[in-house]
Amino acid sequence: xxxxxxxxxxxxxxxxxxxxxxxxxxxxxxxxxxxxxxxxxxxxxxxxxxxxxxxxxxxxxxxxxxxxxxxxxxxxxxxxxxxxxxxxxxxxxxxxxxxxxxxxxxxxxxxxxxxxxxxxxx
Amino acid sequence: xxxxxxxxxxxxxxxxxxxxxxxxxxxxxxxxxxxxxxxxxxxxxxxxxxxxxxxxxxxxxxxxxxxxxxxxxxxxxxxxxxxxxxxxxxxxxxxxxxxxxxxxxxxxxxxxxxxxxxxxxxxxxxxxxxxxxxxxxxxxxxxxxxxxxxxxxxxxxxxxxxxxxxxxxxxxxxxxxxxxxxxxxxxxxxxxxxxxxxxxxxxxxxxxxxxxxxxxxxxxxxxxxxxxxxxxxxxxxxxxxxxxxxxxxxxxxxxxxxxxxxxxxxxxxxxxxxxxxxxxxxxxxxxxxxxxxxxxxxxxxxxxxxxxxxxxxxxxxxxxxxxxxxxxxxxxxxxxxxxxxxxxxxxxxxxxxxxxxxxxxxxxxxxxxxxxxxxxxxxxxxxxxxxxxxxxxxxxxxxxxxxxxxxxxxxxxxxxxxxx
Numbered sequence: 001x002x003x004x005x006x007x008x009x010x011x012x013x014x015x016x017x018x019x020x021x022x023x024x025x026x027x028x029x030x031x032x033x034x035x036x037x038x039x040x041x042x043x044x045x046x047x048x049x050x051x052x053x054x055x056x057x058x059x060x061x062x063x064x065x066x067x068x069x070x071x072x073x074x075x076x077x078x079x080x081x082x083x084x085x086x087x088x089x090x091x092x093x094x095x096x097x098x099x100x101x102x103x104x105x106x107x108x109x110x111x112x113x114x115x116x117x118x119x120x121x122x
Numbered sequence: 123x124x125x126x127x128x129x130x131x132x133x134x135x136x137x138x139x140x141x142x143x144x145x146x147x148x149x150x151x152x153x154x155x156x157x158x159x160x161x162x163x164x165x166x167x168x169x170x171x172x173x174x175x176x177x178x179x180x181x182x183x184x185x186x187x188x189x190x191x192x193x194x195x196x197x198x199x200x201x202x203x204x205x206x207x208x209x210x211x212x213x214x215x216x217x218x219x220x221x222x223x224x225x226x227x228x229x230x231x232x233x234x235x236x237x238x239x240x241x242x243x244x245x246x247x248x249x250x251x252x253x254x255x256x257x258x259x260x261x262x263x264x265x266x267x268x269x270x271x272x273x274x275x276x277x278x279x280x281x282x283x284x285x286x287x288x289x290x291x292x293x294x295x296x297x298x299x300x301x302x303x304x305x306x307x308x309x310x311x312x313x314x315x316x317x318x319x320x321x322x323x324x325x326x327x328x329x330x331x332x333x334x335x336x337x338x339x340x341x342x343x344x345x346x347x348x349x350x351x352x353x354x355x356x357x358x359x360x361x362x363x364x365x366x367x368x369x370x371x372x373x374x375x376x377x378x379x380x381x382x383x384x385x386x387x388x389x390x391x392x393x394x395x396x397x398x399x400x401x402x403x404x405x406x407x408x409x410x411x412x413x414x415x416x417x418x419x420x421x422x423x424x425x426x427x428x429x430x431x432x433x434x435x436x437x438x439x440x441x442x443x444x445x446x447x448x449x450x451x452x453x454x455x456x457x458x459x460x461x462x463x464x465x466x467x468x469x470x471x472x473x474x475x476x477x478x479x480x481x482x483x484x485x486x487x488x489x490x491x492x493x494x495x496x497x498x499x500x501x502x503x504x505x506x507x508x509x510x511x512x513x514x515x516x517x518x519x520x521x522x523x524x525x526x527x528x529x530x531x532x533x534x535x536x537x538x539x540x541x542x
Contacts, residue, residue: 036344040397082344087131
């Protein structure tokens with residue numbers, strides 16, 4: 001089963017400056033998971049101020065450059081993993097979030113584990 | 123959370139942590155079978171405590187502490203024979219008194235230990251049918267019950283294979299060694315063979331009611347990626363990974379909603395997993411860069427890549443596939459490869475040319491009860507318009523096929539010959 005885990009944080013907590021300790025720990029965790037054959041892709045995203053939004057509303061398509069002051073939750077990064085079960089994907093996400101708790105006190109956010117459509121068991 | 127949920131959650135964490143536990147204990151104890159036994163005890167401890175007390179905040183650290191304590195207890199029980207044993211015991215005792223280092227679980231580079239573990243599990247001295255079981259158990263962290271389900275054998279059979287294999291390891295003194303240089307290349311072939319065996323068991327199940335078991339393919343892919351990470355300069359490791367990624371990319375397209383097999387040329391190619399195809403192509407390119415284009419697995423991967431590159435079945439480069447099979451034939455001298463070459467030549471040059479190759483291998487003892495020989499013959503005869511002979515060939519094939527779904531497909535093809 002393939003999963004995408006997406007980390008979101010309140011705008012005030014978005015990944016502006018992760019502590020070096022957190023960066024290092026996340027790097028090690030990703031390295032371990034890649035070598036274990038489970039993680040197939042991962043990445044952090046640039047701040048939302050540099051994003052572009054293409055929206056359809058009321059039948060109109062519009063393109064809008066950041067910053068988006070109304071954005072409350074911001075996606076900071078993601079990983080794509082291939083796991084034997086949802087429980088495994090959840091266990092890894094918990095370990096990943098624990099690193100934030102340990103290495104970036106005060107940080108708040110959410111990691112959402114989503115299964116890809118079209119895979120056995122999903 | 124129900125008891126079953128809690129159990130699954132523990133096993134999921136276990137599967138992530140287990141390789142590091144077993145490699146860490148193996149390094150301490152210099153004994154892989156013993157390390158495996160003690161990590162299993164740590165799992166039992168987790169299964170006993172976590173569902174009631176809740177999963178600890180740092181489950182990896184909990185498991186590691188427990189496993190090391192079990193190792194310490196073990197060493198205290200057995201008679202002290204060597205100085206190294208005494209030193210290890212002292213080290214472990216001191217260890218127990220230190221405050222836990224939470225990130226230590228991320229600091230271990232277990233590459234070397236992992237190599238040792240994989241090469242031990244797949245050792246050529248071990249019985250052939252024990253190697254996949256041991257690899258799934260020690261590297262993928264599967265339980266005996268899960269392995270039994272995967273291979274459609276009883277739990278007792280798997281348990282017995284594992285016990286015997288571990289005894290062989292202990293008795294032959296192969297409990298802790300790292301192959302290097304030429305020996306590594308030689309031993310690697312046994313490792314790759316085991317991984318490929320696991321993959322194929324899942325990809326085209328030889329027995330049973332389901333034609334494919336993707337979970338088992340997933341485990342083999344995982345093992346393949348682990349192997350590439352520990353021996354990145356071995357072209358055949360990349361070749362095998364490429365072959366598995368490219369084959370697995372078609373999983374969703376290979377059966378219909380009812381679980382019936384769909385043949386390659388009839389598959390909906392939109393269902394092929396493009397992300398996985400890209401990964402397979404990258405692995406194949408790596409194998410070729412390392413000078414391994416002519417390897418057993420790389421050649422097969424190159425053949426599958428020809429299919430992956432064709433957006434429509436009609437665009438398949440059969441000439442190249444036929445050439446690759448000819449090359450593979452010189453590597454393997456296997457009539458099964460010749461059988462596949464006959465299919466490719468039949469597509470590139472016409473069914474009569476394919477049939478000519480089949481005639482040359484018709485008496486090969488390896489193919490005497492192989493259902494694909496009459497199956498391919500039936501297909502070539504069908505395309506030549508010799509429907510009566512085709513029907514007989516499909517019926518012979520159906521009688522030889524061990525998999526229910528495949529047998530049904532062949533009988534359906536036989537019936538179609540009767541109707542036309």
